[in-house]
Amino acid sequence: MTSDRPRRPARTAAVLGLILTSAAAFAGCGGAEGADGGGDTTLRVAIFGDFGYEKLYDQFEAEHPGVTIVETSEGDLGKYNTALTQKIAAGSAPGDVVAIEEGQVVNFLASADKFVNFQDHGSNDRKDQWLPWKYEQATTADGSDTIGLGTDVGGMAMCYRRDLFEKAGLPTDRTEVGALWPTWEEFTKVGEQFQDGIGSDDVHFIDSATNTYNSILMQSADETYFDPDGELVIDSNPAVKEAWDTALGMSEAGISARLKSFSTEWTAGFKSGSFATVACPAWMTNNIKENAGPEGEGLWDITTVPGGGGNWGGSFLAVPTSSDHQDLAVELVDFLTSAEGQLGAFEATGNLPSNPTLYDTPELQQATNPYFNDAPTGQLFVAGARNLQPVYLGAKNQPVRDAVENAMRSVENGDTSPGDGWDAAVEDAEKAAG
């Protein structure tokens, strides 16, 4: 989940301003000159968080006279998903172009007829623009319908607090730190060392077991809770149980701060230093920067993730069939998801492109992030994305994942024994899978 990328006030104000001025324009000069408006078109783009598209919109508008792009952004991913689902189901999409997050795209594949099929617009000829699994994620099982084109992927790395590592007597250099934990077992051991060295109950090594669990799970299997036939395999897939055991092992070792992702305390933990590491997909860097604030600059750094690579989050752009300007909207999506568009978004927000041809360009290879001690973010995240094995997620992945995470949290909090917790996870997963 790429949840809670904070909404930017400047953008909101800009959108509001635009609405006001266009309203004023309508009221002021209704029918005065050129009553039909000379073919003016407004394209609405609905996204969540910040995709970094401002400059790209300007460019598109310049190349298409008479076209105005209005973006609406929702800060909370959960809210965005709910509203999008409702509106798509009701046949009145919130935009001519809508963003779909990775976790939701399988759901929308079930109603592929509500979206424009990009294959009708030649997307199959440009398939190599995307990582193969990324393109497949938004394509129906029979391969005939592609409902969305990929924007970013959540290539994995590990973010860590340099100052806390130093206090605990661990190395701080990112190459040395990365070398400490080629595997998750070693990562746990480093955690124990850290906990001994820091000697404080207020600071822990990881934020929570669940984030680590998801990172491990997404690395170790080509399927997680569902097999490609849609059958629930949580109980028979050894990868799930292994990831569960490894993650809870960390919690038992006492190195977890037991903070729920995206809760107020978790958010505050970035600033107060409640935890020293966090699983870090590319989009998380922006999150850390917002949560830790200006005084956190230089405290955080980025290194490789144990187990090598992985993916968490990433999005697609789609055109609902309810749009009145489908061809123009498709053109805009083609532009935003092209190499040029993805690079522009990377430069604005750090979201890692899903276009593999960009990975060796100097723009990515030389990209650094000053907030994270000039960490070579391009190289780090590209390494994470390249090693990635595509993972099949079922249509009910989200509710099942929620159920498992809840069970894991109750074990981590000490409310349930690990054995009972696992039984509860399987039982609740079966219920959630319906």
Add this chain to the structure above:
Amino acid sequence: MTTATAPPGRAGRTAGPARRGPRAGARGTRGEQVAGYAFISPFFLVFAVFGLFPLLFTFWVSLHDWDLLGTRSWVGLGNYSALLEDEDFWNALVNTLGIFVLSTVPQLLVALALAQLLNQRLRARTLWRMGVLLPNITSIAAVGIIFTLLFARDFGLVNWLLGHVGVDPITWQEHRWSSWLAISTMVDWRWTGYNALIFLAALQAVPRELYEAAQIDGASAVSQFRHITVPMLRPTIVFATLVATIGGIQLFTEPLLFNSGANAITGGTTRQFQTLTMYLYEQAFTGQEFGYASTVAWMMFLVILVVAVANALLLRRLRGVG
């Protein structure tokens, strides 16, 4: 219950049929009749569109296995039989009723005491009276967010205060009792002042002579409160309880915001504070089970009916005792 103790409301009700008489006589022309229906039609139209249709449509949906985005198929009453065996539904029901009792009882008692205080001769009386209403005009989302911060594990004010008396930090979301307590606190903070003002208005309508007479007879303040104030306030207590019941069964925002972060809608790791509306929402929008969610909605309707009847019976008993 004897007729002598029957409240004036009863007598008023019997006047109903009598009033119907003259209207039947003056039935008027056909045109007047049409005009009459036209005048009352807005209510029925609005009710049909926003009340009746959703109600019936929800029932129709609840008879299907209805995926929000995908397929739908007829299952008859299958959803209802599944729901009756659904532990999570009963859990949500217990939570809803538990939080309702835990918040409403102290809320109404404190409000009554507060109203009594506000009814005294006080300096800056209007200021105090306005003051108790302030929490009620605060945005519910703001209340939820601030209280969640107050009850935070690591830096919350409540844990900090408890720390001074030697209590270890409590993870308020983690246990059933603590989460219920925290959520009830939010509800009470917001609604106690409102109810106090309602009670105050009722108190001021109590004739002063009753108190004067009681004083002359030598009744203490406590027995004055018990034998004059409470009986005179009964219609108001009925009203306040009804409003609190409606709010209590619909409780949604407070527990949702209290569980900030991922999976907020499940109300805690073991659903320890998931209310009925949260469960409904979870089924509809996380699970995409539109049909099943509609079934939950209909069951909620039945639950509210049961609670309303229970309330009415209880209050009628209270009325009889006085």
